[in-house]
Amino acid sequence: MKKCGVCKIATLLAGIGALNWGLVALFNFNLVTAILGDMTMPAKIVYALVGLSGIGLIVSVIKACPACNK
Ligand SMILES: [Zn+2]
Structure with a gap:
């Protein structure tokens, strides 16, 4: 199965x-x-x-990603 x-x-x-x-x-x-420092803005991002x-991966495992299922 190909991934999107x-x-x-x-x-x-x-x-x-x-x-x-x-x-x-x-x-x-x-x-x-x-690399980015301790709890700096980039690290938080x-x-x-x-x-x-x-979260996205958990959702895509439970309910397959619609883009991948084409
Ligand atoms: Zn996908």
Whole structure:
């Protein structure tokens, strides 16, 4: 099944978020914080986008994305 552009971006962002959590747990290293600073506006935007992507992915798992099902 091919994924649409929106789903690809959401998967990528959620993947980055998941990797970042893994880095924090395993190496006590926060990649987002390292690049963008601790809770600065850009860092918050990244976290917000990751969160929204997570919601999008959960929704697309439960109820398949209409763009992907064409
Ligand atoms: Zn899709």
